[in-house]
Amino acid sequence: MLCLKVPKTKGEKVRNKLLEEDLLEKRGRITSDEEFLYFPIKKVPSEDMDFEVVEKEVEMRENKFSDYREAVEIPSGFKEKLPSSYDIIGDIAIIKIPDELKDHKNEIGDAILRTHNxxxxxxxxxxxxxxxxxRDVETIAGIDKKTTIHKEYGIELEVDITSTYFSPRLATERWRVVKKTQPKEKVLDMFAGVGPYSILIAKNVDVDRIYCIDINPQAIALLKKNAERNNVVDIIDPHLGDAKRLAPMFKADRIIMNLPHSSFEFLESALKAAKRECTIHYYDMVDEEEQETRVERVKQKIIDYGFEPKIIEQRDVRSYSAYTIHKALDIEVRR
Ligand SMILES: C[S@@+](CC[C@H](N)C(=O)[O-])C[C@H]1O[C@@H](n2cnc3c(N)ncnc32)[C@H](O)[C@@H]1O
Structure with missing residues (x-):
């Protein structure tokens, strides 16, 4: 197999470049002698790499792993502690590693790299x-990169993991909200981030306008880029600042409140932005036993504010921790 012969001192840099250009044959084992590393490659790189290409025997790892845990090369006693899930955002995988596996984080990273082309x-x-x-993150395998393009239901989002929030786990939930959105509506996305809800709606429903608020300048900058990337700049109306202060400036048929740890604090501002009839997609983190009382608390607040609430759908988005559920409430409010 073709291998790139690289002095050991340049190994890390060259490996990253090969990965970036999709030239590294990830299934092939990298070999070495005293001075050089031999990287298995898919084809001869462009001239600017400037290293010798040699023909060498390469041990190929098993053809394809469907689960990274089969590929991890660590003592078997640790294998049962390996996390079963992780996120993939664009070409970046993000995994939480339990304390007892911290010494093996690079092997875990390498296995994930080999499992996903x-x-x-x-x-x-x-x-x-x-x-x-x-997210507070640290590179454990592959290229040291933190920005990527994530594809979801036909849209493309630029995400910077170190400066903006994004979770691919909400994709199904976002799509559910898209399907509920009606043509000609004005939508208010109070905690818009880089724009996954707003851009997905703008791309799929003939809405009038989507007002997007976020307090993070990087999120708003990426939201603007993402609106351009997906050709929806005419629909997306981005605003940098605190939703508590900005939301009441708008009037909306539909409001998205995706700040689940503290949505309740912002409910009054949302109601100030609600038209006489409005649907609120309200997210909350609730303990299992508290679910009823939390829903009642939200309904009471809406009544106190002069609206009649009707819960039209409740859904568990995901388990946040052993006892806490990330909950979605679709609430129709009517004055
Ligand atoms: C959980 S993230 C959701 C982002 C986006 N909706 C998504 O699904 O990826 C919450 C967002 O709210 C923003 N945020 C936090 N406090 C805020 C506030 N007071 N006003 C406006 N945005 C806020 C954060 O910067 C973050 O981007």
């Missing part, structure tokens, strides 16, 4: 933090 970078997820809901 379209993944070029694997990041360890240290959790979502702060007002902007940004």
């Amino acid at each position: 379209n993944v070029n970078s694997v990041l360890e997820d240290h959790g979502v933090i702060g007002e902007f809901r940004i």
Whole structure:
């Protein structure tokens, strides 16, 4: 098989470049001698790589893994502790690694890289933090990259994982909201991020306008780029700032409140933006036992504000932790 012969000191840099250009044969084992590394490659790289290409025997790993856990090369005692799931955003995989597996994070990253042909970078997820809901991440395999293009239901979104929030796990939920949205509506996306709800709606429903608010300047900058990328700049109306202050400037038929940890704090501002008849997609993080009381609390607040609430659909979006559910409530409010 063709291999690129690279001095060991340049190995990391060249490996990243080969991955970037989709030239590395990920299934082939990289070999070495005293001075050189031999990277299995799919074809001869362009001249600017400037390293010798040699023919070499390469051990190929098993053809295709459907589950990265089959590919991880770690002592078998640790295998049962491997996480079963992780996110893929564009060509970046993001995984939470339990403490007892921290010493094997690079092997885990490598296995994920080999399992997915379209993944070029694997990041360890240290959790979502702060007002902007940004993930704290660290590269554990592949290219050190944090921006990518994510495709979802036919749209393309540029995402910067270190400066903006994005979760691919909400794709089904977003599509559900798209299907409920009606032509000619004015939509208010109070916590728009890089625009996944808004752009998906703009692309699929002949709405009048979508007002998008976010307090994170990077999110708004990417939202604008994403509106251009998907040809919906005429529909998307981006606003940088606090939704509590900005939302009441608009009047909407449909309001999306995707800030599940603190939606309740913003409910009053949302109601100020509601037309006489309006549908609110309200998200909440609720403990299993608290579900009833939380719904009642929301309904009461709406009544106090002079609207009549009607819950038209309730859905568990996903389990957030052992006892906490990420819940979606579709609420029709009428004055
Ligand atoms: C959970 S993310 C949701 C983003 C987007 N809707 C999505 O589905 O990817 C919440 C977003 O709300 C923004 N945010 C937080 N507090 C805000 C506020 N007071 N006003 C407006 N946006 C806010 C954050 O910057 C973040 O982008």
